[in-house]
Amino acid sequence: MFIEYIAQAPKEHQKYLKKMYQLLKEELPEATEKFSYGMPTFYWKKNVVHFADNTKHLGFYPTPTVITAFKENLTKYKFSKGAVQFPYSEPFDETLIREMVRFRKTELEELQ
Template sequence: MTIIEEYILNAPEDRQEQLQKLYLTIKQLVPQASEKMSYGMPTFYLNGNLVHFANQKNHIGFYPSPSAIEAFKTELTGYKTSKGAIQFPTDDTLPIDLIEKIVLFRLKENTNK
């Protein structure tokens, strides 16, 4: 069991399915990335941090970097965002297509370093 899988199993039961889906989506897109905990959050790492995610009290936090928030600001208008974070409401379906685009954007950024 990976450290991220352990994190998901320790999350509230009603959040585990969404967290697992998010984890597997990222893992499938960037299988070459290493997995670790950073800042207490599941993190995918390749030439630097790619993305973090976390179970929060009222949402699932996704942390792709300020550049990704800026690049996808039009598509993110329905979500609460801050400089480097996106809040996905737990009572909505995760926007997997958007998450995939953001992860691939971050992959391109990190491989062009």
């Protein structure tokens, strides 16, 4: 499902999208894949995280609580209440993304 989405992106964006997809699959093996808000979404109890191809950046949407918790770590990126823009002109910080995903997963585990 997401492979087709990635294949439709410009060639120069595909390596970033593939890398994000693989990272999220590793961190969220129990999550299901679906499209939500027109974006690839990993779902486990609720939407965990979305990502999307944009003209100049990979959009990463981990929810506002995650952005708030990691605000200090995001200063080198453009970000808003619920999104981070990882520019295609530089590699994204895999460690930071993994930490953000784990934080979100912990939030969802606490819903039980």
